[in-house]
Amino acid sequence: MSDWISATKGGSAPLPFVPAPDTAADLSEVGDWIALLKPRVMTLVVFTGAIGLLLAPARLHPVLALTAILCIAVGAGAAGAINMWYDRDIDLVMRRTAGRPIPAGRIAPEAALGFGATLAVASVIVMGLAINWVAGAILALSIGFYVFVYTMWLKRRTPQNIVIGGAAGAFPPVLGWAAATGHVGLEPLVLFAIVFFWTPPHFWSLSLWAHGDYQRAGVPMLPVVAGARETRRQILLYTVLLAPLGLAPWALGFAGPGYAVVAAALGAGFLWHAVAVWRDRQDESGRSLTGDAPAKRAFRFSLIYLAVLFAALAADRLLLG
Amino acid sequence: MTEQAEFLRRRRRRNIAIMAVLLGLVVLFYFIAMARMSQRA
Numbered sequence: 001m002s003d004w005i006s007a008t009k010g011g012s013a014p015l016p017f018v019p020a021p022d023t024a025a026d027l028s029e030v031g032d033w034i035a036l037l038k039p040r041v042m043t044l045v046v047f048t049g050a051i052g053l054l055l056a057p058a059r060l061h062p063v064l065a066l067t068a069i070l071c072i073a074v075g076a077g078a079a080g081a082i083n084m085w086y087d088r089d090i091d092l093v094m095r096r097t098a099g100r101p102i103p104a105g106r107i108a109p110e111a112a113l114g115f116g117a118t119l120a121v122a123s124v125i126v127m128g129l130a131i132n133w134v135a136g137a138i139l140a141l142s143i144g145f146y147v148f149v150y151t152m153w154l155k156r157r158t159p160q161n162i163v164i165g166g167a168a169g170a171f172p173p174v175l176g177w178a179a180a181t182g183h184v185g186l187e188p189l190v191l192f193a194i195v196f197f198w199t200p201p202h203f204w205s206l207s208l209w210a211h212g213d214y215q216r217a218g219v220p221m222l223p224v225v226a227g228a229r230e231t232r233r234q235i236l237l238y239t240v241l242l243a244p245l246g247l248a249p250w251a252l253g254f255a256g257p258g259y260a261v262v263a264a265a266l267g268a269g270f271l272w273h274a275v276a277v278w279r280d281r282q283d284e285s286g287r288s289l290t291g292d293a294p295a296k297r298a299f300r301f302s303l304i305y306l307a308v309l310f311a312a313l314a315a316d317r318l319l320l321g
Numbered sequence: 322m323t324e325q326a327e328f329l330r331r332r333r334r335r336n337i338a339i340m341a342v343l344l345g346l347v348v349l350f351y352f353i354a355m356a357r358m359s360q361r362a
Contacts (some may be wrong), residue, residue: 021355026328026331026332026335027331028331029331029334030335030338033335033338057331061356061358061359061360063352063353063355063356064356064357064360067349067353070349130353130357146330199343
């Protein structure tokens, strides 16, 4: 403080620049604040939320539909910012996350928390006032679930963190549906279930080759706690459950046969990749001898799976009504 | 670029971003109000 005072009171000679103590965190660029919102996760959230909105039987005014999607995106980003605030200690020791704005020292932790909390509250209030309070309440629930249940409770305690915490990522289609209709029906719950069962094989495929990071950080991801062999078995198990679930929208009558063909092909493709992961050449400890190549392919396919499955649902609704 | 110039550049960019967000919200709230009124009409 005395440096700041002496620098600002000044004499005749030019003084070195000393930022005020309360601007010490101002090493941040605008991009760092955007990075706090986890824009890549936000993309998936916006996509699945928009599909929920599109599939709903009620139509929203385009401006209100855009507002609902914006609220879903901002709410998800806010949860991501609070997650980065809470996880700043483990982010620092993981190679994948060490460059994030908080561990890299470009944004102060309390500033990130304030940013996330403000956006979370604002997104819920705007959703409630502009759209409806059912959607507002579900948005608040999904943010709270991600922050308190996944980030603060499960992530560092159990290898099932991804399974239960995955529910947070499954809310957007329900949110989109609730925004349009003001209630929750069977159809959005089916979409919720698809994202819910998709999440474990998706993340465990990633964690099979990134488990060194999690081990260093002490995060009990399944490969760290139960080993790679058990993780491969669980990936296959969840994919076996997911493949028929992908057909549920057709079986329940809210998607046509065209969707069923796409869903069956995608389910078969995901199963093929999960079997390849399970049968990957490995040593006695279960460590891959192929550099986890099948797991990397399964991870990439899982992204395609969800994107194409939901796009097929949207196309089915747009083309067939 | 001096440390002060760099600091001022970052702060200017952040201020412009905040202004853009606030203006965006003004426009959004205007259109939300119009949309809700047209739905009630």
